[in-house]
Structures are given as C-alpha cells and as structure tokens.
Amino acid sequence: MPITRPAxxxxxxxxxxxxxxxxxVSPFTTxxxxxxxxxxxxxxxxxxxxxxxxxxxxQAAPLYSSEYTRGAWDVAQRWLVPALLDARTLRPxxxxxxxxxxxxxRMVKAGLELAVLDAALRAEGRPLGAYLGATVDRIPSGVxxxxxxxxxxxxxxxxxxxxxxxxxxxxxxxxxxDIAETAAVRDAFGAIPLQVDANSAYTLADADVLAxxxxxxxxxxxxxxxEDDLVDHAALAARLGTPICLDESITSRKAAAxxxxxxxxxxxxxxxxxxxGYLEAVRIHDLCRDAGVPVWCGGMLETGIGRAANAALAALxxxxxxxxxxxxxxFYHRDIVTDPIVLEDGHVRVPTGPGLGVEIDPVxxxxxxxxxxxxxx
Ligand code: OSB
Ligand code: MG
Numbered sequence: 001m002p003i004t005r006p007a008x009x010x011x012x013x014x015x016x017x018x019x020x021x022x023x024x025v026s027p028f029t030t031x032x033x034x035x036x037x038x039x040x041x042x043x044x045x046x047x048x049x050x051x052x053x054x055x056x057x058x059q060a061a062p063l064y065s066s067e068y069t070r071g072a073w074d075v076a077q078r079w080l081v082p083a084l085l086d087a088r089t090l091r092p093x094x095x096x097x098x099x100x101x102x103x104x105x106r107m108v109k110a111g112l113e114l115a116v117l118d119a120a121l122r123a124e125g126r127p128l129g130a131y132l133g134a135t136v137d138r139i140p141s142g143v144x145x146x147x148x149x150x151x152x153x154x155x156x157x158x159x160x161x162x163x164x165x166x167x168x169x170x171x172x173x174x175x176x177x178d179i180a181e182t183a184a185v186r187d188a189f190g191a192i193p194l195q196v197d198a199n200s201a202y203t204l205a206d207a208d209v210l211a212x213x214x215x216x217x218x219x220x221x222x223x224x225x226x227e228d229d230l231v232d233h234a235a236l237a238a239r240l241g242t243p244i245c246l247d248e249s250i251t252s253r254k255a256a257a258x259x260x261x262x263x264x265x266x267x268x269x270x271x272x273x274x275x276x277g278y279l280e281a282v283r284i285h286d287l288c289r290d291a292g293v294p295v296w297c298g299g300m301l302e303t304g305i306g307r308a309a310n311a312a313l314a315a316l317x318x319x320x321x322x323x324x325x326x327x328x329x330x331f332y333h334r335d336i337v338t339d340p341i342v343l344e345d346g347h348v349r350v351p352t353g354p355g356l357g358v359e360i361d362p363v364x365x366x367x368x369x370x371x372x373x374x375x376x377x
Pocket of ligand 2: 197199222223247248269298
C-alpha cells in the first residue's frame, strides 16, 4: 500500500551530524572484509516542532558499496544538508525530490530523510510503523553470521544464535569458504531456515560451485555476483535451483523492476539506506507485493535508530521472509537508545511510540561520538 496519509511539513532549523565509533561485540567478517568498530553517522534534524533522528548507514570503507562514511560526511555538509536547509518548510515526502539532482549518495539521502520523517511524525504523535503501513506488531528475527575461522567455529556461532531464539540463520560465504561451511551448518542443525550471502564475491565462471549449494535446500543465495551483473544473475538463476536474492544490485524501485523483468532475482532484500530512503523502500515493497515476489528487510549493523526504523518497515505485509533485524546486542554491548532492541521469542517488537518510537541515550551517544558538526539555515 502506498503511503496513504502524508506527514505534516516541518520547519527545518538546523541539522546536526555526528560520526560515531561503536565497538562491535565481535569482529564481523564478510567476503569484502572485517570490521571491529562500526563507524556510522547519526543525524539530528532540529525543527520548530522538535528534533528527529536518522542514521546514515555507510561503512568506513567503500567495500560493500561505493559510499563510505567520510565521503558521506563531506557530501552531506557540502551539498545535501544545505539543499534541505534552503527549503523553508519541508514535507518528509519532499526530501527525496529535493535531493534528487545530486547523483547517488543514497545512504546519505536515506539518513537525512529519516531524520525529517522522525521529526514530523513525533510532532504529530504518529508512529513510523503506522505511517509506513505496518500490519503486525512484531516481526520474526533473523541473524547474519560472519565468516568464521573454521566450519567448527561457524557451527559454534550459529548454535549460540539458535539458543537465543533467532528464527533464521544467514551465513556469509566467499570462494573457498562456502560448501564445507554450509554443509557443516546443515549437518549440525538439520532443516533450520538457512540462507547464504556472498556479497558479490563470485563470477558466472563459479556457477558449478554455486550449483553445489542446491543440495542444501537453502531459502536463497544473496548477491552472488557483482552489483551491475543483472544479466549474469539471470543466467545464473537459470542454472541454480536455489532462489537468487539481490541486495547490492537493488538501488531503487526501477532497479528492482528491471531485475525482476530480466529474471535476475526471485527474492529481494530491501535496505532503506541502499535505496535512498524508507519511502523508496516502501515503493519496492509495493512493487514486489503486486508481483508476488517475496521481500525481506536487510541490515547494515544499525544502531537503535536504524534498527527501530527497520523493524517498522519489516512489519509491512510483503515482508514474508525473516529479515536481518536482530537485537541490538547481536552487534553492540551498549546501544545509543535508552531501550535497546531485544529478542522476544525469536521476534522483535515494532516500536509504537511517536516517530521511531525510541529515545536517544545522550550519555551513550556522547561516549561514542568522534566528530560533530551543526549546520544552520
Ligand atoms: O550484505 O547484508 C549484507 C552488513 C553490512 C553490509 C552488508 C551486509 C551486512 C549484513 C549484516 O549482512 C546485516 C545486519 O544484521 O545488520
Ligand atoms: Mg547482503
């Protein structure tokens, strides 16, 4: 369902940006690298009617996508925030169109849009979930498990998450760290809901190896090939029994429509950051729902801000597969919100308070802030 009732406009007075360094509970390894500290940007939109919060989910290095935190820090201050401050009053639905002339930088646009949206919805007393079209009050929670030292270590890690109650496991794979790892998890835990994520680490020449994954009855394989390899993904899909899900490739509703038309994907991972905002994320949801294509909510190691927003998004009816919306403590000892996201019976609750429905813990925020700037109109 498209957004039926737009939010009221806000008078944007200033925008505060902070770079945070949040230590991870354990290093997170993917096919593109290892992270031990999450470097991320938090946005505070200061409006006449109160503050709103957003999160720019770039990572420190441009390895998952071309965006990266210090690039985001620059483009936000130099171009995107000034463009928003120039608009006298702003409806949240106008943020994307105001920023449209600037090519790319979707994660930055998404973080700014979320902050404006949160301010507007808080002022109206309206929860983000209700605004986006949520139809459930809690969502099933999956967990993304990084590449470990060995298949045995992977089984140990997965065992811990299953004990906590996560209802779906996703393991990261890369060439040479794929078949044995997937086999070990299947052998140890039987028919659990299981999927793999390659983060673009393969080429079509690896099709024979990837076809070996068919015997594990996976929910899906996520982004085996490069971001712009839609035609190759379609060729691979014709050779695999395992459904192909795209993450990196889906940068917009248009990209999703093209991927589906080409047969490059039969499942889509929706991340608001990657597609330029929660409103574009809803449009992709709507497209897929109309086409009968399952979607699920991806994650970018969000703080409580983005995590709350993801829980709201994942409560829309087309999100028929569990997402990577895990509890705050999957990544962080201490979140920057007063009520961290927790796992209850394998589910995460959709916040019901106004806007994001979470409150910032000012002390926790200050403790992890490494850079701060405020831009005023
Ligand atoms: O590919 O889904 C991905 C984290 C950072 C960048 C890309 C990805 C991921 C994850 C973690 O898999 C998802 C999460 O739990 O936040
Ligand atoms: Mg992915």
